[in-house]
Amino acid sequence: DVEIREKKNQCYADIESGLWGWQCKGSAIAKENCALRCLSPVCYELIYESDPLEEGEKDLIRSQEYKYCMYKSSLGESLDGVRGSFL
Template sequence: MAKKKPCRPTLFKCSVATLLCFFATSIFASNPSSPVPISDEEISERKQACYADIDRSGLWGTQCRSSLIEKENCALKCTSAVCYELIYGSDPLEEGERDYIRSQEYRYCMRRSSVGLALDQVKGAFDNDVTVRPAAFSLPGSVRITH
């Protein structure tokens, strides 16, 4: 009696189907292209921890405790040194100043930074226009309304 040879086209099709299933499940199981950015709550928690650190330890120096605005600059630097340098580095907050535009840019920087995105378009992102975003953090698909 002759030995039956395995049907090569069927074996090939099964192998391809198995590989496709493996890759499909690995792609859908973890989607690295949509990480979750840091939330406003997490930013606030980090900043509060920095305030506490400034008050408790002398590591930040006496300058950080010399005034409320110096303490704020130090807390921003502590929360994210990279974003502080980008947004406030060349022009730190001054006594009595409330800069809502730079505050938005700073939080936007932290969100982008937290998911590993480039920070080159952060500075100036909120100048002279209103940005309407469908979620707290939106990158592609943001709607810009200029006036």
């Protein structure tokens, strides 16, 4: 999705410039968590807030849930049921 990739690249640029604070630049995974929060605060909170990504972690199920959340959010639909929809 070109629009999402462009927005995520802008998030990375903002993180690199220090806009999100030093904690977002501490490691690659810190940067990724901040970029996900930047891209969609509501979806980050729903999917990752209680258990942020850890170094080296690839969570494909939560990644799908996050994308689905962004899709539903862009349509103005309820986010109920997004979590756990890919289990």
